[in-house]
Amino acid sequence: MKKLFIALVFALLALLPAKGQNSLGKSDDIQRLSIAALVPNEAGDIPSGSASMLENKMRQIVTQNGLGASEYGSRFAIVPGINVLTKDITPSAPPLMALTVEFVFYIVDAETQTIFSQTSVEFKGAGQTEEKAMIQIIRNINPKMGQFKGFVEKGKEKIIEFYNSKCDVFLKQAQALAGQRKYEEALHLLSEVPDVCRECYDKSADLSIDIFKQWDDYTCGRYLAAAKAAWANIDHDAAAVNLAYITPDSKCWAEGQALAEEIKKKLLEDGKVWDFKMKRYNDAIDLEKQRLQIIHDIGVAYATALGQYYSYRDWVWLYR
Numbered sequence: 001m002k003k004l005f006i007a008l009v010f011a012l013l014a015l016l017p018a019k020g021q022n023s024l025g026k027s028d029d030i031q032r033l034s035i036a037a038l039v040p041n042e043a044g045d046i047p048s049g050s051a052s053m054l055e056n057k058m059r060q061i062v063t064q065n066g067l068g069a070s071e072y073g074s075r076f077a078i079v080p081g082i083n084v085l086t087k088d089i090t091p092s093a094p095p096l097m098a099l100t101v102e103f104v105f106y107i108v109d110a111e112t113q114t115i116f117s118q119t120s121v122e123f124k125g126a127g128q129t130e131e132k133a134m135i136q137i138i139r140n141i142n143p144k145m146g147q148f149k150g151f152v153e154k155g156k157e158k159i160i161e162f163y164n165s166k167c168d169v170f171l172k173q174a175q176a177l178a179g180q181r182k183y184e185e186a187l188h189l190l191s192e193v194p195d196v197c198r199e200c201y202d203k204s205a206d207l208s209i210d211i212f213k214q215w216d217d218y219t220c221g222r223y224l225a226a227a228k229a230a231w232a233n234i235d236h237d238a239a240a241v242n243l244a245y246i247t248p249d250s251k252c253w254a255e256g257q258a259l260a261e262e263i264k265k266k267l268l269e270d271g272k273v274w275d276f277k278m279k280r281y282n283d284a285i286d287l288e289k290q291r292l293q294i295i296h297d298i299g300v301a302y303a304t305a306l307g308q309y310y311s312y313r314d315w316v317w318l319y320r
Helices: 002-012 027-031 048-063 130-139 146-179 183-191 198-232 236-243 253-269 284-312
Strands: 034-037 076-089 097-109 114-127
Touching: 034 048, 048 076, 048 130, 048 146, 076 146, 097 130, 097 146, 114 130, 114 146, 146 183, 146 198, 183 198, 183 284, 198 236, 198 253, 236 253
Parallel strands: 034 076
Antiparallel strands: 076 097, 097 114
């Protein structure tokens, strides 16, 4: 059961089984090693309406060259530098805004402020406005350009090397976070270890089970307390909402069951019907599915918040 849980936990966290230790692999890496696409405010002279188009283009660059594009937050990201080299008005009728723009793309570790890989491309474009000219230029960026392949491959190698050399640091950091009851952050940290770093991946999976159990025991106590407080106020609906979050293998399960029976008995004595039942599972697989859904939700929530953090943090270090 433990091995099943390890496998399923990281499958739901977008990390699929590896074929060999530290193998860089090819297209299957797309499902395993993902980075975010960000356009920081400090990136350069780009109209706000063009930023989302450029992010989408960068996602295409990484996905078509051996990496995955994270939908949420990641410490690793592809980010651009935008330099407008020339800006002219054409003599045509109607006149157009003509731009020559240099894009410098970086693959970085936003946490340690380290550049893993970089490349630059130059494009020209024209439009009725500067924004339309920029949009035309972004459309002309071909994700399959030869230089992007080497750019992404180098970034991927650096990320894998980073995890291989820092595994013990990550494990200790996750344990420290769990000790501070920062369970969501700890689980997210462990879930980001790519399974192409097989040894570190396995250690992270083992530790994630322990930390999830700590999280489950901690939160069940909060839900049980909230259920008791609701019942003290004769609010059986609110009590039911909180009792529903207590999982069958948590330390609060038996006490939650007892409270549910107490509420049901009291309501029956008062001539009321309460059809709430704490969820049971047909087998161990059903229980694992519930755990996995919870872990998945934790990871998505934390990664989404992390993505916002990296989007708005100070990126001056990259553009000095």
